Amino acid sequence: MTETHIDTPEHPTTGELALDDRASLQRVVGLSTELDDVTEVEYRQLRLERVVLVGVWTSGTLAQAEASLAELAALAETAGSEVLEALFQRRSKPDPATYLGSGKAQEVREVVLATGADTVVCDGELTPAQLTALEKVVKVKVIDRTALILDIFAQHATSREGKAQVSLAQMEYMLPRLRGWGESMSRQAGGRAGSNGGVGLRGPGETKIETDRRRIRERMAKLRKEIRGMKTARTVKRAARRRGTVPALTVVGYTNAGKSSLVNAMTGAGVLVQDALFATLDPTTRRAELADGHEVVFTDTVGFVRHLPTQLVEAFRSTLEEAVDADLLIHVVDGADPFPDLQISTVRQVLREVLEEEKLPPPPEMLVINKIDAIDDVRMTTLRAEFPDAVFVSARTGEGLPGLFDRITAFVQRDDVEADLQVPFARGEVISRLHQYAHVLSTEHNADGTRLHVRMPSALAGEFADLIV
Ligand SMILES: Nc1nc2c(ncn2[C@@H]2O[C@H](COP(=O)(O)OP(=O)(O)OP(=O)(O)O)[C@@H](O)[C@H]2O)c(=O)[nH]1
């Protein structure tokens, strides 16, 4: 049996609980209290409410540019803001000074005024200078895609390691961008323009920013050390896990593809599902039993996204390191997405890098196209032609799930052997191992002990070779 799970209002699922938690979350930057003053003064906490999105369309088709902006809108909404308007500019490359060209920037200023927006979100990573310059024109807070993703990760991280990794990423992002009050204070306190150069003339504001920088660097060094410690612990755990004979199936895929929904549908586990990006940050593991008696372990993972902020790459990868060490990767794709190809290649690229880094051979991959309830017949035909080997399912309606189970079962049984074993009385532990890891087809007690007919993984057959008759 799979983990039984009773969904009654009195017994909310784990996912619902996590959702409640999240709704009551205050958006706090992942810094410790000792740095409170720094976060308040220097880190421009994202209190996004009413936002205008802007992008620079440099290459690709119009539809791709629109899809990128739509993804930015989903990110902004995930971070808790209301998207008022989205616009982009066609340019060969972003303006080095202000990201958008000056005319377009002025236009954004007008949109901000007309809509009453309090923030402009740019679809890219801006340099600190670009952010400041654009802010001067639009006269509201400007943030970039990186800051937005960092903010979402900070809200969603739950494990100690996840939180530490995200804090580190935020500090790394923040360090070259320390300014805000610090900057204006140093201007006020440090005297008139041009006068702060000589010894003893540095204003207290400037001193403060230096102190803050140093403290952040110290805090980062401490965090890095802590993370290294957690990593060691994880590696040890992993070594223990891999000695088991339970097949490890890892569910990977682009953010919002429906990975958690699929794990829930397959195991009855209450994993958090949310129409939000990066709903899942920490890998979650669920045991399940296939119809043939095989026990398997599903691991749900963090979603992938294009243009992952460089500061987060490490955090993101570390959550995957363990998960990619799987017997099978179940790659979930949102069939309703206009560009499934782009999602697939993003996911595969990152997987390749993580596997290389971990020096692991690439596990076999099973492509699963999800959300088929949300697509029409024409689209379905196109997808079937494009991905002939894929399994088509709907985690929502359950359509196609039996087929997916069959494919997984066939995979898990691929090198199973069927055999008769004669287990003497003295080796009772073998019988319990067989019940746990093999499919016992028949049992018969006789004068010498127990005779069993089983189907089992070849590794197990090797272990009990002396008992096979
Ligand atoms: N129509 C439809 N919607 C689905 C299906 N599966 C999942 N969804 C929806 O897609 C959204 C994302 O689902 P999740 O299961 O949270 O996706 P995920 O891949 O785990 O997302 P992250 O953890 O954020 O990367 C939710 O709103 C689900 O209800 C499906 O088969 N059909």
Ligand SMILES: [Mg+2]
């Ligand atoms: Mg998820």
